Amino acid sequence: MEKDKSVNVLGGALTMCSTAPVTGFFRDGHCNTCAADQGSHTVCAVMTDEFLAFSKYVGNDLSTPRPEFGFQGLKAGDSWCLCAGRFLQAHDEGCAPKVHLAATHKRALEIVPLKVLEQHALKA
Numbered sequence: 377m378e379k380d381k382s383v384n385v386l387g388g389a390l391t392m393c394s395t396a397p398v399t400g401f402f403r404d405g406h407c408n409t410c411a412a413d414q415g416s417h418t419v420c421a422v423m424t425d426e427f428l429a430f431s432k433y434v435g436n437d438l439s440t441p442r443p444e445f446g447f448q449g450l451k452a453g454d455s456w457c458l459c460a461g462r463f464l465q466a467h468d469e470g471c472a473p474k475v476h477l478a479a480t481h482k483r484a485l486e487i488v489p490l491k492v493l494e495q496h497a498l499k500a
Contacts, residue, residue, distance in 0.1 A: 377402075377410045383482045385490055393420035393479040394455035397448060407457040407481045415459040416487060420479035422498065423454045427473040430466055455479075460487035467492055474498045 379402065382390035395405040401417040402408050409418050421427070428439045428450060438456070441449035450456055455476065464487055466472040475496045484493065 377412045379408045379410050380481070380483060382406060382408055384478050385480045385482050385485055385493060386477055387482070388478060390481055391476070391478040393457050393476060397450065397454060397456070399455065399457045401457065407479060407484075409481050409483050416461065416483060417457040418460050418481035418484035419458040419463040419488065419493070420455055420476040421458045421463060421473040421496075422476070423450050423452055423456055424471075424473050425452045426471045427466055428452065430469060430471045431462065434462075434465070436462065460484040464488045464492065467496065472496050 384390045390406055392405050393399050393407050398405055400406050400408055401413045407418045407420045409416060431438050438450045463472060475493050477493060477497050480493060
């Protein structure tokens with residue numbers, strides 16, 4: 377699997393999303409992507425209790441530990457590379473988490489408009 381270029385939604389170099397917990401399609405801490413990433417794990421988001429409850433409700437439980445997969449479960453405050461479609465769905469439902477724009481891959485823009493990402497951007 378060849379990674380797409382590591383460019384963020386602002387046109388700069390893609391920055392780290394999280395290594396604690398380690399995230400990303402490639403589990404390299406970045407929201408890098410490639411053609412095989414069918415879910416487009418490209419939005420670097422900061423988890424909230426509200427978003428985690430929403431994600432569980434719609435069938436993707438990110439908060440329950442799954443030790444068999446080496447997954448400790450997420451909690452509010454953790455950064456995670458979300459699927460762009462799930463982020464947009466959460467936005468439409470009014471419970472989208474905050475976003476690290478510099479750590480969000482430009483491929484997210486194929487699904488989520490920049491204006492929507494900017495509405496949820498962390499303030500510098």
